[in-house]
Amino acid sequence: MISGSKKIAILGSTGSIGCSTLDVVRSCPERLEVVGITGHSNLELLRRQAEQFRPSVVVVSDESQVADFVLSNSPDISVLGGQDGIIALVTRDDVDIVVSAIVGSAGLRGTWAAIDAGKTIALANKETLVTAGPLVMQLASDRGVSILPVDSEHSAIFQALRGGRNAEVQRVILTASGGPFLNHSLEQLEHVTVDEALAHPTWNMGPKITVDSATMMNKALEIIEARWLFGLTVDKIDVVVHPQSIVHSMVEFCDGSVLAQMSPPDMKLPIQYALSYPQRWPGPAEKLDLTQNLQCEFIPPDYERFPALLLGREVAERGGTCGAVLNAANESAVAGFLGGRLEFTQIVSACRDVLNHHEYDPNPDLEQLIELDRWAREEILRWKP
Ligand code: NAD
Ligand code: MG
Numbered sequence: 001m002i003s004g005s006k007k008i009a010i011l012g013s014t015g016s017i018g019c020s021t022l023d024v025v026r027s028c029p030e031r032l033e034v035v036g037i038t039g040h041s042n043l044e045l046l047r048r049q050a051e052q053f054r055p056s057v058v059v060v061s062d063e064s065q066v067a068d069f070v071l072s073n074s075p076d077i078s079v080l081g082g083q084d085g086i087i088a089l090v091t092r093d094d095v096d097i098v099v100s101a102i103v104g105s106a107g108l109r110g111t112w113a114a115i116d117a118g119k120t121i122a123l124a125n126k127e128t129l130v131t132a133g134p135l136v137m138q139l140a141s142d143r144g145v146s147i148l149p150v151d152s153e154h155s156a157i158f159q160a161l162r163g164g165r166n167a168e169v170q171r172v173i174l175t176a177s178g179g180p181f182l183n184h185s186l187e188q189l190e191h192v193t194v195d196e197a198l199a200h201p202t203w204n205m206g207p208k209i210t211v212d213s214a215t216m217m218n219k220a221l222e223i224i225e226a227r228w229l230f231g232l233t234v235d236k237i238d239v240v241v242h243p244q245s246i247v248h249s250m251v252e253f254c255d256g257s258v259l260a261q262m263s264p265p266d267m268k269l270p271i272q273y274a275l276s277y278p279q280r281w282p283g284p285a286e287k288l289d290l291t292q293n294l295q296c297e298f299i300p301p302d303y304e305r306f307p308a309l310l311l312g313r314e315v316a317e318r319g320g321t322c323g324a325v326l327n328a329a330n331e332s333a334v335a336g337f338l339g340g341r342l343e344f345t346q347i348v349s350a351c352r353d354v355l356n357h358h359e360y361d362p363n364p365d366l367e368q369l370i371e372l373d374r375w376a377r378e379e380i381l382r383w384k385p
Pocket of ligand 2: 152
């Protein structure tokens, strides 16, 4: 017998994580109910999602497009716009869990409002923790809110951590696919194209995180995410390259035992775990087939070819304003690369420069971080090699 469904709001329902979340809902209709969805572009998809899932609220987060968004024969569905619409959705009494799946620091305000309102968070939007980790974790603690990871590595660590006590953890080991350029030389990296960077070997994701995987900035952001989410010092966070993306991460305990979480690369599983926690449910994610000749390689990362990893360690260690600056610089530099303004290797060089010359503050408040986010984006637009 299943008692009561969990009521969810999905921020960024039209994205890769948003669509996978709706796949999970489709396969567990008696356990999950969609109260609200939001989308910024691709409003045709948002409309189809609204028609299929009949949420109470649909938010068009790009304010300029709200007036054109009409749902026919749907007087029961409220259409709201902009950040105010997102905040109105996440603070509704009937929302239990907010799936935070907007890309970039654009997801921060909505996630913050949801935590402030006491909602459980299923967090895909790692940029929120990279930008404002200590403030976000403090708010969650003050409100008694659980932040449940959706990022596959952090979900794996979260699951493996149930195998021992926090004081018994020796280190966590984040796995990285290595992206499409794992075996490229430095020289080859200088000439890669946008199409090559968008062709990820194991994961199918939105464009920003796909480029982040190619530079390995994604792993840098994940080191910072793990730092704040699990309250670990940087010396307890390691990275290993695992091209098959089957072991999603590991925890090593003080006795030398290493617990890993394994499954084929399919985000539906970590999304569902965040929604089912503390239970497990049967679900739609692909299952591991051990009758196939399964390869599982583990390779140390190359910090020279992928210097983003060093940035990640440094920023996780220094904290303060560094995360907001690195994150925004990277978002802006990735947009510059996708738009043809920056070369691939310049993404990380530009981030390094902007980080180095920002005015560091070890204890910033939220408004300061939002202002630095704006500043770092502009610095990238001014950046010259
Ligand atoms: P995506 O680009 O596919 O989707 C992004 C969503 O955010 C869309 O719904 C879009 O409409 C919305 N959006 C974009 N800009 C917005 C803005 N300014 N304001 C409000 N909404 C906006 O991205 P994705 O791959 O689904 O990634 C979403 C988040 O999940 C990112 O933080 C990413 O790092 C994280 N994540 C993704 C994956 C994955 O497999 N895709 C895995 C782990 C973590
Ligand atoms: Mg990840």
